[in-house]
Amino acid sequence: MKFILILLxxxxxxxxxxxxxxxxLHEILQNKNLILLDASEYSLYEKSHISxxxxxxxxxxxxxxxxxxSTDFSKKVENEMCKLGINKDSHVVxxxxxxxxxxxxxxxxxxxxxxxxxxxxxxxxxxYMAWVFKYNNNVTSKESKPLSNGTFKVTYNPQILVDEESxxxxxxxxxxxxxxxxxxxxxxxxxxLELKKLFSNELALExxxxxxxxxxxxxxxxxxxxxxxxxxxxxxxxxxxxxxE
Numbered sequence: 001m002k003f004i005l006i007l008l009x010x011x012x013x014x015x016x017x018x019x020x021x022x023x024x025l026h027e028i029l030q031n032k033n034l035i036l037l038d039a040s041e042y043s044l045y046e047k048s049h050i051s052x053x054x055x056x057x058x059x060x061x062x063x064x065x066x067x068x069x070s071t072d073f074s075k076k077v078e079n080e081m082c083k084l085g086i087n088k089d090s091h092v093v094x095x096x097x098x099x100x101x102x103x104x105x106x107x108x109x110x111x112x113x114x115x116x117x118x119x120x121x122x123x124x125x126x127x128y129m130a131w132v133f134k135y136n137n138n139v140t141s142k143e144s145k146p147l148s149n150g151t152f153k154v155t156y157n158p159q160i161l162v163d164e165e166s167x168x169x170x171x172x173x174x175x176x177x178x179x180x181x182x183x184x185x186x187x188x189x190x191x192x193l194e195l196k197k198l199f200s201n202e203l204a205l206e207x208x209x210x211x212x213x214x215x216x217x218x219x220x221x222x223x224x225x226x227x228x229x230x231x232x233x234x235x236x237x238x239x240x241x242x243x244x245e
Contacts, residue, residue, distance in 0.1 A: 018231035085146030095124035117155030176215035214240035
């Protein structure tokens with residue numbers, strides 16, 4: 001019995017939630033393993049951000065003509081993660097402003113970390129404005145820097161993105177839900193019950209079956225994938241690759 005309790009405790013302290021509330025973030029602000037990332041445009045970060053938050057430039061985590069092969073892209077991701085001070089035992093919390101583009105950037109960044117083997121990531125529910133509403137005395141315009149370079153080594157998962165050829169091995173495909181379906185107007189997450197109803201078709205599928213999600217925009221597909229993979233533990237959920245090109 002003692003062994004089981006210890007095991008359950010270990011799972012609890014390492015399995016970070018997909019989304020956390022401002023009060024939960026406030027409780028762990030002094031945790032030495034916490035790395036807080038602002039995924040907003042730099043001009044917004046420069047005006048004001050949560051104290052000790054680092055700016056995460058999304059463009060550093062996207063492919064370009066120089067990093068098309070997955071190996072080159074993975075090396076690029078690893079370098080940028082290390083510049084942000086990320087280690088294997090870090091807990092990364094990402095937030096953005098309350099607009100759809102910034103919030104999609106936050107879910108994309110979190111998904112990119114997951115795609116490269118880093119599971120200890122959460123997104124601040126409601127983003128910057130939700131934080132300011134409760135803790136407006138804990139913001140600053142002073143730019144923060146990581147204390148030291150990180151040492152995290154990425155492990156790229158090539159199975160997350162599937163192309164047209166690979167679709168023949170996919171059990172089912174599903175159209176991504178819109179951001180308005182997933183979040184309220186202030187970009188706080190809808191209740192777990194509402195999300196379960198929204199994703200009822202996807203959640204009804206067996207976890208062992210391989211399923212793919214698609215959308216006309218890759219950011220929306222990644223946002224859906226993040227919720228299904230991280231929040232509802234659908235580890236076999238894929239993204240149809242054409243939306244990421």
